[in-house]
Structure formats: C-alpha cells, structure tokens
Amino acid sequence: MDRRSEKLKSLPEYPFAKIDRLKEGVEKREVIDLGIGDPDLPTPTHIISALKEALNDPKIHRYPPYNGYLELRLAISSWYKNRFGVSLEPNSEILPLVGSKDGIFHIVPSIINPGDVVLVPDPGYPVYFSATILGHGVPRIVPLLPENNFLPNLSEIDTKGVKAMFINYPNNPTGAACDIEFLEKLVLWAKENDIIILFDMAYSEVYFEEAPPSILQIPGAIDFCLEFHSLSKTFNMTGWRIGFCVGNKDIIKALLEYKTNVDSGIFGAVQYAAISALTGSQICIEEMRAIYKKRMDVLVRGLSKAGFNVQKPKASFYIWMKIEGKSSDFSEHLLQETGVVCTPGVSFGKYGEEFVRFSVTNSDEKIDEAVNRIIKWKSSL
Ligand SMILES: Cc1ncc(COP(=O)(O)O)c(C=O)c1O
Known part of the structure; x- marks a missing residue:
C-alpha cells in the first residue's frame, strides 16, 4: 500500500x-x-581530535542550544570576516545548521505561505524544488543556460507572486561561478521586486579561479538575503552534518523558530569540531x-x-x-x-x-x- x-x-x-x-x-x-x-x-585530523576531546565533557552529551553554542557563532563570525570581509552579529545574523540542507529545506515553510511563488534554478540542487513543493509553495523554474554562462537572465523572469529565489554559486551541477558584478545586479533586481534571496554557497571554497564572492558583500543585501554555508565540502565533513546560514536577522529568526519545532540542535561535540575547523589552519x-x-x-x-x-x-x-x-x-x-x-x-x-x-x-x-x-x-x- x-x-x-x-x-x-x-x-x-x-x-x-x-x-x-x-x-x-x-x-x-x-x-x-x-x-x-x-x-x-x-x-583533517585536528577536527577529529577536537570531536574526541569534546566527548569527554559530560555537558556535551545533553541537549545543545537551538541556535548553537555562542563559541561556534563567534567562530563563524571570524571565519566569515576573514574570508569575505563582512562583519556579522553573532546572536542574530548567524544560525548553525544540521548541514546546509537543513536550512535550505526548512527556510521554505518558515517564510512561505501556501501559493507563494519560489524561483528555483534549473538545472539545480533538487532540494530547492522539493522543499518548495513540500512547503506548500509554488516553484517557478528559472533556466540556467550555457549561452548565459549558467547565470539566470534576470530581465526574463516573471516576478508576479514571487516571494523568494533560490540561487547557488559556485553552482551544482554546472560548475559555474558568479562575480561580484552579477551579485550587484541580483541584489538591485531583488530589492526592486521585493524578493528574498536564498543564496547557497555550499561550494564556496571549491574553486579554481578567483575566490567566489558572498552576496552579503553587496551593501544593503543583508536587508533581504540569507546565505547558506556548509562544512561538508570545505572540510570533508559530509557525514557530520554541520553547516550554517548568515544574513537578515528577521529571516534567521523565522528559521530558528521553525527549526525549534523540528530538531533539537547540533550535537555539541560536532559543534566543537566545527569551531576547530573554522578557527584552525586553513x-x-x-x-x-x-x-x-x-x-x-x-x-x-x-x-x-x-x-x-x-x-x-x-x-x-x-x-x-x-x-x-x-x-x-x-x-x-x-x-x-x-x-x-x-x-x-x-x-x-x-x-x-x-x-x-x-x-x-x-x-x-x-x-x-x-x-x-x-x-x-x-x-x-
Ligand atoms: C548546492 C548544494 N547545496 C547544499 C548542499 C547540502 O550540503 P550539506 O547539507 O551537506 O551542507 C549540497 C549537497 O550536495 C549541494 O550540492
């Protein structure tokens, strides 16, 4: 059956x-x-050692805070500042995640009402589409074509009823990257059309040319953007399930409230391992x-x-x-x-x-x- x-x-x-x-x-x-x-x-071995050491602390085996340890949020904030030159407020603009997939999936029911349109890149990471469907949103496909270097053609997008847009660079599956000029245009366009940008940077450190920019480098982007990061690909930690998102505090607040009903945080020892990854040698x-x-x-x-x-x-x-x-x-x-x-x-x-x-x-x-x-x-x- x-x-x-x-x-x-x-x-x-x-x-x-x-x-x-x-x-x-x-x-x-x-x-x-x-x-x-x-x-x-x-x-890397120093990350594994940090996990093992954390296991000896009895406190670590209890429920962790829903928004992660402050120490982890501070580590994320300093890693982010070093990498992108952007300062973040650790209590309101950073949220650790059970892998970035956790945030990508749960952001939809956190901010979308039934019938709201979500722009989904095609080809794209399948979770954008499934999260939208299961979150009662309406996916609208945005083609990524080779003739546009796999970037969306913003002027061709029908923005009627659109609440949010998933977008991902460095891109899975095309291997495309975007530059800061594209992000400037995207932010301007999203502001004009009142669209929340959900920018997925799970592959931020896997690049062969220039280091990919963050959307939060664009002035004003923090007013309506959320950016997803992952330790999975950066530190070979796919099985550990740890990532984070950064960006607008009201969007983060909504996601945290939703997730508080879903999971009970990230295992503390994994959080200490993540601190070691982010603050240790790169x-x-x-x-x-x-x-x-x-x-x-x-x-x-x-x-x-x-x-x-x-x-x-x-x-x-x-x-x-x-x-x-x-x-x-x-x-x-x-x-x-x-x-x-x-x-x-x-x-x-x-x-x-x-x-x-x-x-x-x-x-x-x-x-x-x-x-x-x-x-x-x-x-x-
Ligand atoms: C584009 C993209 N975003 C997010 C993820 C999720 O990664 P994780 O949940 O391991 O952080 C993946 C995984 O393959 C991905 O390809």
Whole structure:
C-alpha cells in the first residue's frame, strides 16, 4: 500500500536513489562512482581530535542550544570576516545548521505561505524544488543556460507572486561561478521586486579561479538575503552534518523558530569540531583544492581525448558535460559499458536533459582508470 502523501508522490525520485538502483545491476568491483559529490578525502585530523576531546565533557552529551553554542557563532563570525570581509552579529545574523540542507529545506515553510511563488534554478540542487513543493509553495523554474554562462537572465523572469529565489554559486551541477558584478545586479533586481534571496554557497571554497564572492558583500543585501554555508565540502565533513546560514536577522529568526519545532540542535561535540575547523589552519582547504584541480585536469583531458566536448569548470568538483540524446540513456549506457557512474543531467531539472555530471570525489587511481575505460569504450565504437 502506498502511504505517501499526494505532495510526496508528486516529487521526482531523488536522483541518487535511482543511481544506486542502476549500480546494483553491475559487478561491484567494476563500478567507479563519479556520480555523487561526496568527498573521498579524509576529514583533517585536528577536527577529529577536537570531536574526541569534546566527548569527554559530560555537558556535551545533553541537549545543545537551538541556535548553537555562542563559541561556534563567534567562530563563524571570524571565519566569515576573514574570508569575505563582512562583519556579522553573532546572536542574530548567524544560525548553525544540521548541514546546509537543513536550512535550505526548512527556510521554505518558515517564510512561505501556501501559493507563494519560489524561483528555483534549473538545472539545480533538487532540494530547492522539493522543499518548495513540500512547503506548500509554488516553484517557478528559472533556466540556467550555457549561452548565459549558467547565470539566470534576470530581465526574463516573471516576478508576479514571487516571494523568494533560490540561487547557488559556485553552482551544482554546472560548475559555474558568479562575480561580484552579477551579485550587484541580483541584489538591485531583488530589492526592486521585493524578493528574498536564498543564496547557497555550499561550494564556496571549491574553486579554481578567483575566490567566489558572498552576496552579503553587496551593501544593503543583508536587508533581504540569507546565505547558506556548509562544512561538508570545505572540510570533508559530509557525514557530520554541520553547516550554517548568515544574513537578515528577521529571516534567521523565522528559521530558528521553525527549526525549534523540528530538531533539537547540533550535537555539541560536532559543534566543537566545527569551531576547530573554522578557527584552525586553513591550509587543508588549499590542499583539497589542489587535489581536485589535478583530478579535474585528468578527467577533462581524458573526456576530451575520448571525443567529448567538455570544459573545465570555474568552481565546484563537478564537470557538466554536453551529450547527444537523453541524459539517463547516456548514464545507463556508460555504466553498462564501462562501469563508470555519472549523474544524468535530467536529475537536476529539465534543462539538464542534454548534460551529464561527473564528480571528481574519487581517488586519483579510480579517475585514471575511469578515463582509460571511457577512452577505450569510445574508440571501440
Ligand atoms: C548546492 C548544494 N547545496 C547544499 C548542499 C547540502 O550540503 P550539506 O547539507 O551537506 O551542507 C549540497 C549537497 O550536495 C549541494 O550540492
């Protein structure tokens, strides 16, 4: 019996659940997974030590505060100031999250009334769409097209009934980045149209060119913007579930009030580990970038050699590659012929249909092996 609500039934299958099913049909040892963006690199040891040490404090095992320890909010504030040059008020403009997905999902029911329109980028991180549907909002698709460098064309957006807009740079899945000039235009446009900007910077530290800017660098943006950050990709902590959001105090207040009804905060030891990550040496981030850059070069070169039209991304650990035909057919075919998993672009929305996404979150050896298999397969056709 299908016990799901009508809203839940209306959602497309979460993309990675589908890929897992496909993988089941292929010999386990054969599979090289370049599908999901889950860092293979280890969490830096000083962060793990901070967690272990915190575990010895009996207080840490009790309910944590809903808005996180003040010490963590202070650590976020100083990290943010160093990285973006923006000062934040730790009690009202910062909220730690159970991973940024927590905030991205729960912001919708916190600020949206039934029928309010939410702008959702396509292709985009699937949670923007599902959060909007499950939060009783109405998603309106904003296409991200290659001819616009995967940035939205603001002048073409129908703003009628729009309350908020999700937007994400560095971008998953396209690997695009935006510059400060684009953010200036976005802030001006959002102010004119009275739209709350929900800016997702989960990949803020995974970049290969200039360091990506924050939307809060734009004067006045804090009046109506909320920005999401994650320790998942920056410090290889996807399983730890820790992130934060920063921005307008009234929006943060609404999110905190909503979340107080949902969860009971982030485990204290994880918060102390996050403090260690944010206040400790940041060299681990540079090392991570160097590793991804090297892998990216190998994979881009390999895919080009195999005959694909592929560009190096500006940021993120994803390659967004144009293909011919349907993306799920391509992914299925690639998996069957080579054992290499890539994500069909359609999983990120209909504008992703003619693309597939490769992630470099697998070892150098596996990426070399994937490249060899793909070249061999293509040359045999
Ligand atoms: C664009 C984007 N935003 C947010 C997230 C959520 O990350 P987390 O909840 O681990 O912080 C992801 C995860 O893949 C993502 O791709």
